[in-house]
Amino acid sequence: MNLFSSKKPYIIAGPCGAENEHQMLSIAEEFKNLPIDMIRAGVWKPRSKPGNFEGMGETALPWLNQVKKIAGKPVCIEVANSIQVELALKYNIDAVWIGARTTVNPFAVQEICDALKGNPIPVLVKNPINPDVELWSGAIERMMAIGITDIAAIHRGFSSYDSTSKYRNKPMWAIPIELKRRYKELPIICDPSHIGGNRDLIAPISQRALDMDFDGLMIEVHPTPDDALSDAKQQITPSVLKDILANLILRKPTVDSDTEIENIRLVLDSMDAEIVDILGKRMEMVKKLALIKKKYNMPIFQQDRWCEIIESRNQWGKANELDETFILQLYQLIHDKSIKTQFDFLQRNEE
Ligand code: PEP
Numbered sequence: 348m349n350l351f352s353s354k355k356p357y358i359i360a361g362p363c364g365a366e367n368e369h370q371m372l373s374i375a376e377e378f379k380n381l382p383i384d385m386i387r388a389g390v391w392k393p394r395s396k397p398g399n400f401e402g403m404g405e406t407a408l409p410w411l412n413q414v415k416k417i418a419g420k421p422v423c424i425e426v427a428n429s430i431q432v433e434l435a436l437k438y439n440i441d442a443v444w445i446g447a448r449t450t451v452n453p454f455a456v457q458e459i460c461d462a463l464k465g466n467p468i469p470v471l472v473k474n475p476i477n478p479d480v481e482l483w484s485g486a487i488e489r490m491m492a493i494g495i496t497d498i499a500a501i502h503r504g505f506s507s508y509d510s511t512s513k514y515r516n517k518p519m520w521a522i523p524i525e526l527k528r529r530y531k532e533l534p535i536i537c538d539p540s541h542i543g544g545n546r547d548l549i550a551p552i553s554q555r556a557l558d559m560d561f562d563g564l565m566i567e568v569h570p571t572p573d574d575a576l577s578d579a580k581q582q583i584t585p586s587v588l589k590d591i592l593a594n595l596i597l598r599k600p601t602v603d604s605d606t607e608i609e610n611i612r613l614v615l616d617s618m619d620a621e622i623v624d625i626l627g628k629r630m631e632m633v634k635k636l637a638l639i640k641k642k643y644n645m646p647i648f649q650q651d652r653w654c655e656i657i658e659s660r661n662q663w664g665k666a667n668e669l670d671e672t673f674i675l676q677l678y679q680l681i682h683d684k685s686i687k688t689q690f691d692f693l694q695r696n697e698e
């Protein structure tokens with residue numbers, strides 16, 4: 348049986364980065380009696396900009412051996428090249444994960460596979476930073492091809508340019524669900540820390556993942572999160588982790604058809620949440636438009652613009668197999684509301 352399916356939910360926790368021996372030993376002590384199945388710690392940290400904490404490298408590997416002994420739990424680290432794999436193997440690290448910035452690069456993934464060949468330790472493959480299910484499954488298939496059987500995918504969300512999103516990395520649940528559809532036996536673990544980027548979002552995202560039948564969670568935990576050298580805002584203390592784990596609700600579906608329906612409904616729920624979120628943002632943009640129209644003394648409703656909207660939206664609709672009547676009715680509603688919003692907004696501004 349796949350190691351990561353041996354318990355549901357399979358819980359991986361630990362600091363973003365192994366910073367010093369004291370921090371790691373404190374984590375080991377705290378984790379001894381918590382329901383955690385594997386301990387994580389980044390030893391080489393991929394940072395977007397130079398000059399930030401890039402991990403302690405090989406120095407940290409003996410600390411992980413101590414953690415393993417004290418806590419009595421397996422440990423995992425991130426690897427991004429063959430040298431790091433060799434060091435992980437040399438120090439008997441139990442499992443490795445492929446980071447989001449590595450999954451995007453088939454050369455790097457293949458280099459890691461070549462270094463693991465003959466030493467098939469468990470591997471966790473994070474999704475690529477861009478929402479590309481092919482890249483994600485490609486990396487997983489490369490691991491399968493070298494005979495690794497204990498493989499799990501980690502869903503850590505997808506990078507986007509949208510600075511107004513409440514997530515650091517958008518979950519886009521439809522993508523991990525598609526991966527699950529392709530590989531029914533592959534465990535998928537959710538990383539709410541990198542999706543949320545904020546410790547307040549860990550509990551709701553974790554619950555959502557379990558409700559979507561994910562197989563486990565990977566959560567960043569630090570003895571003193573505010574002092575963390577990387578990802579401070581999203582890390583939680585061991586005692587907060589304990590509470591979160593204790594409060595998670597495990598919903599057990601009764602029959603298979605219920606699970607299938609439930610899975611699709613959960614995807615629909617998150618899609619609708621995105622649609623409503625975008626509609627809200629659209630109305631905010633419309634208010635900005637109203638102010639500009641007022642500044643230049645322009646009419647709120649412009650016939651040409653309305654025709655243009657219908658024409659372009661119809662084209663987009665066609666490309667998505669949505670019929671003209673539906674698009675027309677939908678945009679009559681949206682456009683109507685947007686005109687009304689502009690009038691109301693300007694009127695309120697004048698009062
Ligand atoms: C991490 O797990 O600390 C990490 C760097 O994650 P990601 O590859 O998801 O950004």
Ligand code: MN
Nearest residue numbers: 363567577578
């Ligand atoms: Mn991190």
